[in-house]
Amino acid sequence: MGDTKPIPSVLSIAGSDSGGGAGIQADLKAFARCGVHGMTAITAITAQNTVAVESVEAISPETIVAQVRAVAEDIGVDAVKVGMLGTADTVEAVVEAIGLLGSAPVVVDPVMVSESGAVLLDDSAREALVGRLLPLAAVVTPNLPEARALTGAGDAGQEDLARAVLELGPSAVVVTGGHTDDGDDLFFDGSQAVAIPGEHHEEGGAHGSGCTHSAALAAGLARGYSPLEAARGARVLASEAVGNALRGIGSGAGPVDVFGLAAGPRQ
Numbered sequence: 001m002g003d004t005k006p007i008p009s010v011l012s013i014a015g016s017d018s019g020g021g022a023g024i025q026a027d028l029k030a031f032a033r034c035g036v037h038g039m040t041a042i043t044a045i046t047a048q049n050t051v052a053v054e055s056v057e058a059i060s061p062e063t064i065v066a067q068v069r070a071v072a073e074d075i076g077v078d079a080v081k082v083g084m085l086g087t088a089d090t091v092e093a094v095v096e097a098i099g100l101l102g103s104a105p106v107v108v109d110p111v112m113v114s115e116s117g118a119v120l121l122d123d124s125a126r127e128a129l130v131g132r133l134l135p136l137a138a139v140v141t142p143n144l145p146e147a148r149a150l151t152g153a154g155d156a157g158q159e160d161l162a163r164a165v166l167e168l169g170p171s172a173v174v175v176t177g178g179h180t181d182d183g184d185d186l187f188f189d190g191s192q193a194v195a196i197p198g199e200h201h202e203e204g205g206a207h208g209s210g211c212t213h214s215a216a217l218a219a220g221l222a223r224g225y226s227p228l229e230a231a232r233g234a235r236v237l238a239s240e241a242v243g244n245a246l247r248g249i250g251s252g253a254g255p256v257d258v259f260g261l262a263a264g265p266r267q
Contacts, residue, residue, distance in 0.1 A: 008078040008219070008222035009036065009037040009038075009039060009071075009075050009078050009222070010036045010039070010078060010079045010081065010215075010218050010219050010222045011041060011068065011071060011072075011077045011079070011104075012024050012027035012028065012031070012038065012039070012041070012081045012083065012215060012218075013040075013068065013081070013094055013097065014043060014081070014082065014083030014084050014111075014211070015042065015043050015044040015046055015083060015111075016044070016045050016046060017048055017208075018045075018046060018047055018048055019050055019207075019250065021050065021207035021249075021253075021254070021255030021256070022207055022255070023046070023211060024042060026212050027040070027081055027083065027212075027215040028040065029259065030211070030212045030216050030219065030237065030241075030258055032258075033216070033259060034219035034220070034223075035223075036219045036223065039071045041067035041071070041097065042059055043058070043083075043086065043090050043093075043094070044056050044059060044084060044086050044090070049250055049252070050251060050252030050255075051250065051251055053120070056086065058086055058090060059090075061089050061090065061092065061093035061096075064090065064094065064097060065093050067097075068098075069097070072100050077104045079104055079105050079219065080101060080106045080107065080218060081106075081107045081214050081215045081217075081218035082094060082108045082133070082137075083111050083211055084111040084121075085111070085125055085133075086121060086125060087122060087124070088122075088124040088125045088127070091128035091132055092128060094133060095132045095136065098136055105139075105218070105221045105222075106136055106138055107139045107141065107214050107221065108129075108133060108134060108137040108139070108140045108141070108214075109140075109142075109210055109213075109214035110141075110146050110149075110150060111210070111211075112146055126149065129150075130150055130168055134150075134169050135168070135170065136169075137169070137170035138221065139170065139171065139173070139221075139227050139230075139231070140172075140173050140174070141213060141214045141217065142161075142173075142175060142176070143176045143210065144158065144178075147162070147164070147175050150168065151164035151165055151167075158177075159186060159188070159193055162175045162186050162188035162193065163188060166190055171189065172231075173187070173188050173189075174196075174231045175188075176210065176213060177196075177198075178209065178210075184197045185198065187228055187231045189228070192228075194228060196232055196235045198236060198239040199240070206241075206242040206245045206253060206254075206256050207245075207252070207253040208241075208256045209242050212237065212238050212241050212258060213234050214234070216230075216234035216237045216238060217230045217231055217233075217234035218230075237258065238256070240258070241257055241258045244257035244258075244261075244262060245257055246261065246262060
């Protein structure tokens with residue numbers, strides 16, 4: 001065996017989506033598409049499909065930390081994507097787990113509401129996310145409603161929201177553009193505000209777009225790209241995946257497609 005890993009390894013700390021559209025399932029597909037090895041620490045198990053989240057069962061804090069420790073000690077972690085957390089206890093477990101990972105950059109996707117409208121982050125968890133986890137993040141990737149919920153900034157615009165989120169402690173922010181008129185993402189790191197244009201698709205039929213974007217961004221950081229470069233690459237991949245969304249899967253919002261599956265199997 002060689003002394004170096006052939007490819008970077010990226011860890012998703014997130015919930016499991018039984019419908020395969022979002023959560024760790026979306027993250028693993030995005031990691032594979034980006035050419036990195038994907039690993040997982042599951043925070044919650046959901047029973048969901050394309051129309052509803054029917055139940056959520058949280059994984060114990062001890063098991064969350066144990067999952068991270070197991071992969072860190074044997075495989076190593078080059079970057080982390082954090083998704084669904086749900087409870088304050090889960091946030092605290094993730095903070096403890098990140099402490100085991102040295103300098104691996106952390107991308108936080110502040111998942112609050114599912115595509116079907118289910119609330120996935122309670123009030124105490126939001127407070128813990130803001131106070132404990134965001135200061136550890138290399139990049140935070142909220143959409144407009146999430147940025148407003150994190151900052152309490154009401155109807156503030158995209159750049160003002162990015163500045164407000166940055167004040168919460170992360171090194172950089174990408175306020176994604178899915179809820180804006182022009183569809184542009186906005187990257188802000190305190191020294192530069194950069195619009196990241198991309199193909200804009202109407203909302204709907206794109207379950208897992210936020211997960212895919214943040215997972216691709218984490219993969220870019222693991223491959224050595226700067227946060228801005230990684231954010232640009234993540235936007236390209238997420239836009240493509242939304243454009244290819246599998247709208248024939250289920251009766252609700254179909255999953256994004258990073259592999260172009262609708263085009264048929266590759267020979």
